[in-house]
Amino acid sequence: MGIEDLMQAVQSLNTDDAFHARLDVMQWRTLGSYLAAYQMRAGDLLIKQGDADRTAYFLALGTLQVYRNTGSGATSRIALLRPGSLAGETGLFSDQPHSANVEAMTATTVWAMHLPRFEELAARAPAIAIEFLRASGAVMAARLRANMNHQIAAA
Template sequence: MDGNELIQAIQTLNTDDAFRPRLDPQQWRTFVQYLTRHELRAGDLLIKQGDRERTVYFLGQGSLQVFVTGAAPGASRIAILRPGAMCGEPAVFADVPRSANVEAMTPCVVFALRLPRFEELMARVPLVAAEVLRAAGAVMLVRQRSNLSRQVPAA
């Protein structure tokens, strides 16, 4: 899987919380140059609740489950993410502990945007970075509202 396939997955994901930056084809190509590709096996933990790590991930292939530890029985699973989904988006905005775990349910390909690379993107291509921030904020807002309506505790 390469950056073009990730772009296709992002653009075709049909969920309320889909990452929807308004980027033209050249801006998309620029954006994916700042991502690093990683493969996960089923059961691998991508994000650990409580960690303070400043990386945002985009799922290219496979499925991820988002869950919290210490929740009431039956309330621990928050979401299942499909290709094209973004996860870990609060890390773009603040140095706060991760509020949930994210685990590979199947073999996955993810693309990481680490904070130093995002800061480089902001310095070199501020219009693309601003659009990524806007779209990540929209994802975070939709998820926050969904969690509030389902009374999922925020960590």
């Protein structure tokens, strides 16, 4: 699976929290050169609640579930992520611990943007890095709104 496949997955995702970066094919290829691809099996943990991982992940293939450990062994599912989704994006903005687990439900391919590689991208291709941050920030804002709306509805 190449960067063009990831680009297609990201561009075809139609959710409120989709990563809508205004990048052309050449810019995606540049961005792709800063990403690392990883294969996961069903049940593998991508992000562990409480860890401070400075990495954002694009889901290229498969399904991820996002859930929280709520205490006494109970869990609460937050979301299912489909190809094209961004996960762990808060890690690029903060070194605070992750608030949820992200686990592969199927065989999965993710592309990781590690903080040191993002810093290289920012130095070498600042326009692409700024667009990456803008689109990641929009994902976080959409998720924050959805969480707030869910809490208001539950009250």
